[in-house]
Amino acid sequence: MLLAACAPAILEAHGVTGRDAAWLRSIDGPAIGPLAYLGAKHMVTGYDHLLFLVGVVFFLYKPRHILLYVSLFTIGHSVTLLLGAMGGLHANPHLVDAVIGLSVVYKGFENVGGFARLGRWAPDSRVAVLVFGLVHGLGLATKLQDLQLSRNGLFVNIVSFNVGVEIGQVIALSIVLAALVWWRRTGRFDRDAFAVNAFLMAAGFVLIGYQLDGYFEEPARPQVVQAAAANGSAAAPTERASYASDTTQIELAPYDYVEYKYKLAKGAAMVYSWRASAAVIHDFHGAPDGGGDADEISLEKGTKAGASGTLTAAFDGMHGWYWENPGGSPITITVSSAGFYTRAVESRSNRTTQIHEVKVTK
């Protein structure tokens, strides 16, 4: 239960997010060192990959066996990382991560002797490690695909990221193996091995549950009308926007808040102006598609009664305002904008969402 209780923060923390993601989106050309660093960081902090690796080496004692299994895992994830990021091999990130969770369950189950006890057939563990390695690589690739990296220097950057992943794996494995060697010497290893592998299975099931929950909760993707290759991006296709304009009036009850955002593709621009009948707490920000709260990037925040300006979207996603009424009297906000967006979405504190039609100029 402790694991489940801690899960949200841990699970949200995984992936290439926040400043790392913003920086990756901004690079245009080879960046070997930073990409290698990010790859290593992703591996060392990637609990799903680490849990699987712990399961893989748990009962391996001979160095040549460790080398064999780790090599199979490395070959597997390198192949799909390169194919995924360079060749456009794509799968739903939630489903890929759910299978990665299954890989953790599989190793835990095998380590507690599950296959030997409950069935006559067990998968060849070398083949399983290779196949699950392919899935782990696809998981890494989907994270990079979602960032829509520039084609300029992409191959060098992906290879650098992969090298970083391997460096991170060596670092993580060294720590895990050192801990295992110490643990085996204490004499408690055999007694506690069952509990640790049961924990691995539990962690795997939690990962599966969390990812499936995310998959079924995920809103339907917008209609695809423009291939990514056409605009030089390595990412998934995006929505094409015509020039549109919008004027909306929003009533804000005492102490209540609202979010009003436009759907903009990377590079799309808009001009905006908003005025409130009294000062409001505001946060002008962007939320990348597929990201969580932690991925939101604030552009301007404070307390005031209006603002105007221009915005060029740094990524595909929703861009707009959080407005909060700090006082006990109702406030009216009028927002006007024009630009290359496809729709406006108003989200209220009572969890209702309203999609506003925008006026499209043909």
Place this chain on the structure above:
Amino acid sequence: MTKRLLLGIILVLLVASAAPAVAHDKYRFIGTVTKMDGPKKLLTIKTTDKKLPPEVDIDITGKTRIERDGKKVTSAALKPGVYVVIDALGDDVFGTEAVSVRIVPAPAK
């Protein structure tokens, strides 16, 4: 060994069943306190938002920050009639835990 294995699997499934509960949504409730059940740590408020139930119950936990004028106060301050702004997390409107409770002046009518 088989007994231990089955016991382990049951434990694993129990823990895994808690996984969907980790996906919490954010809620804001604004309204007047009608009841504070101290022993149950359950706060009931009459809401102002017509799209929410007229009355909602929110769990108060040890981690809930209760404040008035920016200063921390105890749950004893949550008396009937007090106007509050509550930020909470939960799977639905009927099962939420308060993250913060702000006691604020009631809006002018």
